[in-house]
Amino acid sequence: MTTEPRYTIRQLAALAGISPRALRHYDAIGLLRPARNPANGYRLYRREDVLRLQQILFLRELGLSLEAIQTALDRPDFDLLHALEEQRQALRERQARLARLIQTVERTILHLKGETTMSDNELFAGFSEEQQARYEQEIEQRFGDRQLNESRQRWGSYSLEQKRRIMEEGGAIYRDMVAAMPYGPASPQAQACVARWHQHLRYFYEPTTEILLGLADGYNDDPRFAAFFQRLHPDLAPFMRSAIRIYCQQAGE
Amino acid sequence: MTTEPRYTIRQLAALAGISPRALRHYDAIGLLRPARNPANGYRLYRREDVLRLQQILFLRELGLSLEAIQTALDRPDFDLLHALEEQRQALRERQARLARLIQTVERTILHLKGETTMSDNELFAGFSEEQQARYEQEIEQRFGDRQLNESRQRWGSYSLEQKRRIMEEGGAIYRDMVAAMPYGPASPQAQACVARWHQHLRYFYEPTTEILLGLADGYNDDPRFAAFFQRLHPDLAPFMRSAIRIYCQQAGE
DNA sequence: CTAAACGATGACGTAACGTCAATGTCAAGG
DNA sequence: CCTTGACATTGACGTTACGTCATCGTTTAG
Numbered sequence: 001m002t003t004e005p006r007y008t009i010r011q012l013a014a015l016a017g018i019s020p021r022a023l024r025h026y027d028a029i030g031l032l033r034p035a036r037n038p039a040n041g042y043r044l045y046r047r048e049d050v051l052r053l054q055q056i057l058f059l060r061e062l063g064l065s066l067e068a069i070q071t072a073l074d075r076p077d078f079d080l081l082h083a084l085e086e087q088r089q090a091l092r093e094r095q096a097r098l099a100r101l102i103q104t105v106e107r108t109i110l111h112l113k114g115e116t117t118m119s120d121n122e123l124f125a126g127f128s129e130e131q132q133a134r135y136e137q138e139i140e141q142r143f144g145d146r147q148l149n150e151s152r153q154r155w156g157s158y159s160l161e162q163k164r165r166i167m168e169e170g171g172a173i174y175r176d177m178v179a180a181m182p183y184g185p186a187s188p189q190a191q192a193c194v195a196r197w198h199q200h201l202r203y204f205y206e207p208t209t210e211i212l213l214g215l216a217d218g219y220n221d222d223p224r225f226a227a228f229f230q231r232l233h234p235d236l237a238p239f240m241r242s243a244i245r246i247y248c249q250q251a252g253e
Numbered sequence: 254m255t256t257e258p259r260y261t262i263r264q265l266a267a268l269a270g271i272s273p274r275a276l277r278h279y280d281a282i283g284l285l286r287p288a289r290n291p292a293n294g295y296r297l298y299r300r301e302d303v304l305r306l307q308q309i310l311f312l313r314e315l316g317l318s319l320e321a322i323q324t325a326l327d328r329p330d331f332d333l334l335h336a337l338e339e340q341r342q343a344l345r346e347r348q349a350r351l352a353r354l355i356q357t358v359e360r361t362i363l364h365l366k367g368e369t370t371m372s373d374n375e376l377f378a379g380f381s382e383e384q385q386a387r388y389e390q391e392i393e394q395r396f397g398d399r400q401l402n403e404s405r406q407r408w409g410s411y412s413l414e415q416k417r418r419i420m421e422e423g424g425a426i427y428r429d430m431v432a433a434m435p436y437g438p439a440s441p442q443a444q445a446c447v448a449r450w451h452q453h454l455r456y457f458y459e460p461t462t463e464i465l466l467g468l469a470d471g472y473n474d475d476p477r478f479a480a481f482f483q484r485l486h487p488d489l490a491p492f493m494r495s496a497i498r499i500y501c502q503q504a505g506e
Numbered sequence: 507c508t509a510a511a512c513g514a515t516g517a518c519g520t521a522a523c524g525t526c527a528a529t530g531t532c533a534a535g536g
Numbered sequence: 537c538c539t540t541g542a543c544a545t546t547g548a549c550g551t552t553a554c555g556t557c558a559t560c561g562t563t564t565a566g
Contacts, residue, residue: 019523019524020544021522021524022522022523022524025523040530040531040545041546042543042544042545043545055483061354061357062354062361063354063358065521066522067521081362084365085362087358088358088359091351091354095348095355098344098347098348099348101314101316102344102348105316106341108315109334109337109338109341230304231308261512261513272555273512273513274556275553277515278553278554292562293513293514293563294562295512296514318553319553320552
């Protein structure tokens with residue numbers, strides 16, 4: 001004769017590697033209802049309960065919800081195969097989504113480290129198609145494709161070390177611009193920053209006055225640029241627009 | 254002058270592809286507090302709010318919690334790079350876990366379809382190391398390594414079509430066993446099933462009487478076997494044990 | 507002027523438990 | 537016998553990021 005095991009809630013919990021609270025939860029929702037010791041009301045888990053718990057934990061590991069597990073175990077006509085195939089499909093979709101997320105996060109990290117350039121398209125690669133379409137349109141309107149290609153070509157011709165220095169320089173310019181804000185957009189401090197900014201852009205392409213002014217607007221109106229400048233200082237974008245306009249006026253004279 | 258955009262809650266929600274409820278939620282938790290129209294108390298989203306929402310949605314896409322986003326956006330000294338690197342690590346772990354789950358689910362599906370054999374080790378591959386160790390020990394105790402290897406060797410020598418037929422036969426035997434239950438374990442129906450089961454095992458290895466009796470116990474006591482038989486019929490495992498014992502006694506005479 | 511559409515707040519529900527809180531029970535030691 | 541600590545019970549609230557009413561006031565189109 002095999003002796004019948006009788007576990008208290010804590011014993012079974014330890015055995016199965018879950019918490020007593022989880023077992024009470026399974027009892028409460030009717031998923032696993034053990035017998036009771038009539039003397040004190042304690043839960044008494046016997047072998048059949050242990051077996052059922054095995055099944056529960058296995059299906060839970062497969063990612064099924066407790067509700068799905070309940071119908072799976074209580075209805076003998078339950079189509080487990082079909083349920084698992086659906087489950088597999090759902091898992092695959094989650095995996096694909098995760099993979100996209102990881103890519104976006106990794107590119108963002110590289111971007112922050114300044115080790116690579118990232119087109120705004122890529123930055124927003126994880127977003128909805130709809131959103132994406134709007135952005136494409138906006139970027140198309142503001143600059144032509146040609147400028148973008150030229151920029152990428154020139155950027156690609158730099159060495160890694162050069163790229164790093166250029167990115168660093170860009171960050172320094174924006175920080176100095178913030179430092180120049182108290183003196184006003186027409187101040188020598190601010191105008192010197194704009195000049196450095198202008199020079200800096202030449203790493204990428206030959207900017208015309210129109211492009212400079214367009215960028216000034218873009219920094220304010222394009223949500224992605226604006227978000228970037230917002231991080232540095234809430235008023236940096238409008239400040240730069242003012243300063244750039246003054247700079248362009250003076251250059252035009 | 255650029256005209257300042259002013260959105261109602263529904264307009265911004267449509268623009269961003271989220272629900273008005275979500276925007277109210279962001280307001281409630283202090284993540285995005287727009288201005289109000291003093292006349293009627295309506296929320297008024299201006300450009301800065303739109304920008305902040307852009308940042309919120311981007312970070313949310315990266316899988317950050319709203320709380321993390323809040324500290325990220327409200328504290329300028331927040332280390333976004335570090336946070337993203339942690340986030341990347343977490344995502345990778347989720348991905349690895351997902352990959353294991355998918356494998357287990359797929360093997361389970363194949364198992365259910367009877368297109369492959371699956372060792373119990375594999376079936377429980379997604380489980381905790383601790384659990385796993387206990388199972389290994391149990392299986393070692395019950396059968397030696399030799400039987401297992403012999404079984405695997407013999408099984409590997411069959412063709413795909415043979416394997417399919419063997420698995421089908423196995424399922425049929427257990428189903429017939431359930432059908433024989435009303436007649437009792439000593440009935441000719443049940444004993445014929447046990448004979449077929451005995452014959453069936455020879456596909457895998459040469460079972461001694463001891464092994465047959467050991468399997469009968471294993472079907473009842475080993476949670477994995479027991480779970481399998483439980484699926485077919487709650488009383489199948491004890492019934493088979495009785496029938497197998499009777500079968501072995503008769504064979505010994 | 508009315509009805510539809512939209513706005514506001516408040517409350518409850520979700521999944522799978524974690525975490526008290528208040529209270530009862532059991533086994534061991536002084 | 538009593539105490540103490542570990543364990544048991546139930547009940548209730550908290551968690552995440554909103555969805556879904558319900559009730560009410562406001563705006564807008566016909």
